[in-house]
Amino acid sequence: MSKGNVISFAERKAELQTEAEFLDLLDQDIKANPESIQPIPRGLFVQMDEIRALADANRRRELLKG
Numbered sequence: 454m455s456k457g458n459v460i461s462f463a464e465r466k467a468e469l470q471t472e473a474e475f476l477d478l479l480d481q482d483i484k485a486n487p488e489s490i491q492p493i494p495r496g497l498f499v500q501m502d503e504i505r506a507l508a509d510a511n512r513r514r515e516l517l518k519g
Contacts, residue, residue: 483490
């Protein structure tokens with residue numbers, strides 16, 4: 454089996470630990486500063502959809518060229 458197909462348990466455990474630490478930090482920040490939580494404006498979602506559509510179109514164009 455090639456090494457690229459093997460998942461290192463130590464690496465995965467470190468990733469999970471990092472994620473847990475980030476979530477703990479986020480939880481602490483939300484509790485300390487609840488007023489900082491704001492809804493995401495609808496316009497931002499529209500912009501993200503437009504950017505995603507442009508990126509997908511560019512990817513398809515690149516695949517057809519290459």
